[in-house]
Amino acid sequence: MIEAEWWEYDDADEMADAVAGDIGFIVESAVDARSECLLAFPGGSTPAPIYAKLAEKKLPWKRVTIIPGDDRLVPVDDEMSNIRAIAKAMLPTGARVYPIAIEAEDYTMAGHAADARLKDLKWPPDLVWLGMGTDGHTASLFPGPDLENAMDAPKARLAMGIMPDPMPEEAPVPRVSLTRAAILSARTIIITITGEEKKAVLEQAIADGQSSKLPIGRVLAEAEFPIDIHWAP
Template identity: 75%
Template sequence: MIEAEWWEYDSADEMADAVAGDIGFIIESAIEARNEALLALPGGNTPLPIFARLAEAKLPWKRVTIVPGDERLVPMDNELSNVRSIARAFLPAGARVIPITADIADYKLAGNSADARLQDLHWPPDLVWLGMGSDGHTASIFNGPDMDDALNAPKARRAVGVMPEPLPAEAPVPRVTLTRSAILSARTILITIKGDEKRALLEQAIEAGHSSKLPIGRVLAEAEQPIDIHWCP
């Protein structure tokens, strides 16, 4: 049974304040324990106000390394790039932001390259922060022919290349993503979602667990740590 704790807010602003505070505490605790912090952050629009609040916090950012939990295979200056929004928020604060993709057209080879880059980091992450799409995908683990690669990669594997099927209309490009085992290795897993439809979908995925047809349900079903879910309308 997935152990999930829901945190509910009246507005996106209230959620942004709370989540930024929680992540700030995670960073401070990691640095106190290990003199560094490693975070894997999501793409999309929901995190942006949280990024802004968090980047304003007086934290020892020079000891913080941030990677995207997934990335689209586009140039880093493309608006679809996840690392672009992360870098815009946190590089000015002094954090180290590491892209996980290279200029490689073949998405499978791009996944190998991303895995190699992540192997150079001190693992496990202190935080993997996930979002969820309206189709139930999380990170870039989508339904499709590559989902099994992402779900069942060896534990040592940190990233794979994936081609969603069908390609999402808002970003019709191949991706690289953290594997399920890489996500679940994190010391803390946090999810942010907005809206009643996504809440109902996530509740359904959690209840179904291993039998879920949704990627997020399949990922979370293997979690051994409690999951913090932050939701607002």
């Protein structure tokens, strides 16, 4: 059974305040315990106001490394790039923003390069922060020829190249993504979503548990500790 605690807010601004506060606590606790902090952030539109609230906080940012939990294989100055959005918001704080999507001959090689780059960091992350699409994907764990490999990858494999099938209309490009094992290795996992449609999809995935066919359900079904889910209309 998937253990999840839901936190519901009146609007996205209230959620942004709460989530930024929670992440700030994670940063301070990690730096106190280990003198450094590793965070994995999601892409998409929902995180943007949370990034803004978080960047305003006076935290030991110079000891923090931020990676994208997934990224699109596009140039870093492309609007589809997740690292571009993270860097724009978080570099001014003094945090280290660490790309994982590297130019390569194909997406499979890009996945191997991302995996190698992540192995240069001190794993596991203190936080993996996930979003979710209305189709139930999370990070870039989309249905397609690479999904099963990403779900079943050994613990040592941190990232893989992903070719979604079908391609998502808003960003029809291959990706690199954390594997399920890499996501679940995090000390803390949170999910942020907005809207009734996503809430219904996630509730169903949680109810289905091990039998869920959605990527988000399959990831959460293997979690060994409760997940905090933050939702706003």
